[in-house]
Amino acid sequence: MSVLNAERIKLLSTRSPWWCALLAVALPVGLTALIASQAQIDPGDNGGSVQVTQMLASLGRAVVMVMAALSVTSEYRFGTIRSTFQAVPHRTTALLAKTVVTAIPAMLIGAVVGFGSWAVFRAINSFPALALDSAEDWRAVAGQIVVYGITAVLALGVGILIRQTAGAVAVLLVYALLVEGLVGLIPKIGDDIQHWLPFFAADRFLGVQAGPPIDDLPLGPWGYLAYFAAVAAVVLTAGILSAQRRDA
Amino acid sequence: MIEAVGLTKSYGKTLAVDNLSFSVPTGRVTGFLGPNGAGKSTTMRMILGLDTPTGGSALIDGKRYRDLHQPLRTVGALLDAKWVHPNRSARAHLQWLARSNKLPAKRVDEVLEIVGLTAVANKRAGGFSLGMSQRLGIAAALLGDPQVLLFDEPVNGLDPEGILWIRKFMHRLAEEGRTVFVSSHLLSEMALTAQELVVIGRGKLISQSSTEDFVAQATENTVRVRGPRLTDLRAALAQAGVSTRDEGENLVVSGMDCADIGELAARTQTVLHELSPQRGSLEEAFMQLTGDSVEYHTEIADGPTPATLVPAGK
Ligand SMILES: Nc1ncnc2c1ncn2[C@@H]1O[C@H](COP(=O)(O)OP(=O)(O)OP(=O)(O)O)[C@@H](O)[C@H]1O
Numbered sequence: 001m002s003v004l005n006a007e008r009i010k011l012l013s014t015r016s017p018w019w020c021a022l023l024a025v026a027l028p029v030g031l032t033a034l035i036a037s038q039a040q041i042d043p044g045d046n047g048g049s050v051q052v053t054q055m056l057a058s059l060g061r062a063v064v065m066v067m068a069a070l071s072v073t074s075e076y077r078f079g080t081i082r083s084t085f086q087a088v089p090h091r092t093t094a095l096l097a098k099t100v101v102t103a104i105p106a107m108l109i110g111a112v113v114g115f116g117s118w119a120v121f122r123a124i125n126s127f128p129a130l131a132l133d134s135a136e137d138w139r140a141v142a143g144q145i146v147v148y149g150i151t152a153v154l155a156l157g158v159g160i161l162i163r164q165t166a167g168a169v170a171v172l173l174v175y176a177l178l179v180e181g182l183v184g185l186i187p188k189i190g191d192d193i194q195h196w197l198p199f200f201a202a203d204r205f206l207g208v209q210a211g212p213p214i215d216d217l218p219l220g221p222w223g224y225l226a227y228f229a230a231v232a233a234v235v236l237t238a239g240i241l242s243a244q245r246r247d248a
Numbered sequence: 249m250i251e252a253v254g255l256t257k258s259y260g261k262t263l264a265v266d267n268l269s270f271s272v273p274t275g276r277v278t279g280f281l282g283p284n285g286a287g288k289s290t291t292m293r294m295i296l297g298l299d300t301p302t303g304g305s306a307l308i309d310g311k312r313y314r315d316l317h318q319p320l321r322t323v324g325a326l327l328d329a330k331w332v333h334p335n336r337s338a339r340a341h342l343q344w345l346a347r348s349n350k351l352p353a354k355r356v357d358e359v360l361e362i363v364g365l366t367a368v369a370n371k372r373a374g375g376f377s378l379g380m381s382q383r384l385g386i387a388a389a390l391l392g393d394p395q396v397l398l399f400d401e402p403v404n405g406l407d408p409e410g411i412l413w414i415r416k417f418m419h420r421l422a423e424e425g426r427t428v429f430v431s432s433h434l435l436s437e438m439a440l441t442a443q444e445l446v447v448i449g450r451g452k453l454i455s456q457s458s459t460e461d462f463v464a465q466a467t468e469n470t471v472r473v474r475g476p477r478l479t480d481l482r483a484a485l486a487q488a489g490v491s492t493r494d495e496g497e498n499l500v501v502s503g504m505d506c507a508d509i510g511e512l513a514a515r516t517q518t519v520l521h522e523l524s525p526q527r528g529s530l531e532e533a534f535m536q537l538t539g540d541s542v543e544y545h546t547e548i549a550d551g552p553t554p555a556t557l558v559p560a561g562k
Pocket residue numbers: 259262263264282283284285286287288289290291433543
């Protein structure tokens with residue numbers, strides 16, 4: 001508990017997390033408002049629903065990744081990771097506390113982005129299909145809370161493994177924004193690989209999707225959520241194990 | 249008490265610390281002396297469990313650092329004053345450290361007061377001068393009121409006022425009965441601060457002894473003799489098998505103390521204007537001892553003078 005509190009003080013005593021949080025919310029919600037103001041047709045006419053309000057949530061997710069990675073790479077950069085391990089030599093405890101303290105704000109941001117995007121869209125364009133009246137609808141909006149939380153854990157794990165801000169951020173963003181989309185273009189096996197990629201899994205859980213509907217998926221929405229969480233857990237574990245072995 | 253047993257650390261091909269064994273006695277200031285690159289910082293990082301030894305171990309009161317419960321209460325350390333987030337205030341930096349070891353929040357204000365940073369406690373640490381950063385680091389080390397303190401080159405880069413402050417501070421800590429282990433590459437500095445010395449070069453132990461013994465053993469003690477006519481005395485000294493050399497109009501005698509030289513002067517009816525014991529330069533002695541083990545020699549320097557031994561006050 002005291003270690004959690006220490007991490008909380010660390011998080012709240014510099015300004016950059018606040019800026020990241022602001023950006024993580026403003027970017028998707030603001031752009032969603034822009035799209036909503038251009039939308040003419042009720043998504044319900046094309047069999048769509050609340051999911052259209054969540055198309056830009058992945059932008060906030062990218063910012064949360066940067067924020068989470070920074071929370072540990074900046075410690076390596078400034079040497080405070082040594083003070084951290086000096087105060088809490090049990091590195092697993094220290095890093096798990098950091099994980100919790102990174103994931104909770106990410107979940108809050110996810111909640112604001114999910115509901116904010118939906119509310120903004122609906123305030124501008126109150127199509128009947130946008131009402132939250134099914135389990136899928138709720139999953140698409142409230143699901144951002146868990147997805148953002150898990151995303152933060154995954155990014156933190158990558159940050160612990162790579163340690164350098166530039167490297168970690170580049171790997172995360174290039175992967176999430178480019179690689180996952182491009183894998184599908186590989187002939188034959190491309191689709192099969194894509195169906196097992198973590199952010200693809202997150203989007204299947206949310207039901208958010210650009211482009212034509214995808215058939216023959218190996219998992220259902222909740223299966224995909226579990227899979228996404230498992231990937232994040234594996235990356236975080238790898239990070240913690242390597243931090244235990246390496247010199248601080 | 250800190251005890252290193254067969255401590256070894258290699259980074260790839262570099263053997264930074266080589267089978268190093270020493271002990272730091274309780275309640276004294278022990279200097280950890282060695283030229284640049286000797287392995288002082290590496291040893292301290294291993295004592296704190298930050299770097300894992302390739303071999304051997306370092307124990308604090310019989311325990312590995314990693315096994316200490318709330319370690320800030322047992323060991324305080326300042327290895328690098330820059331290990332602070334530049335955008336965090338001094339107070340916030342101490343607050344998270346205090347909280348991590350369940351130390352009372354008011355302790356933060358106490359240590360800020362002790363090191364004299366109360367006025368700038370809410371300023372961001374990135375704007376601190378080196379001396380202020382050093383004080384913040386010391387405040388952090390003192391947070392848990394630990395009995396054992398480690399400082400890595402605490403006077404490096406400080407101005408004379410800062411150096412004096414640190415020196416007094418070390419003495420104060422020792423007077424309070426704490427165990428202080430402080431590294432330096434300056435023997436002259438350590439001679440003023442430390443009661444015990446652990447000297448290393450190239451990762452290996454050169455000596456462990458009291459500062460007095462080390463200095464006495466390391467420096468050549470000579471006596472300077474001045475007088476209008478020293479011919480008879482010189483002859484008598486030569487007869488006694490004592491070596492002398494001329495330095496201007498002075499005679500420098502090594503291997504005989506003032507009392508004996510005085511009596512010899514009386515017997516040879518020599519008038520003396522001066523008879524004074526001379527201490528060899530500490531730095532010279534240190535260089536002689538560690539000369540072979542200095543990592544980077546300069547090519548310009550004649551003889552074994554290592555350029556990395558910066559003069560006092562740097
Ligand atoms: N993380 C590291 N990776 C590789 N080599 C290292 C590392 N840390 C130290 N070394 C090497 O180990 C040796 C000892 O370094 P160390 O910093 O412990 O010396 P030092 O006695 O503290 O020197 P200084 O007086 O310059 O601070 C040096 O040769 C250094 O280059």
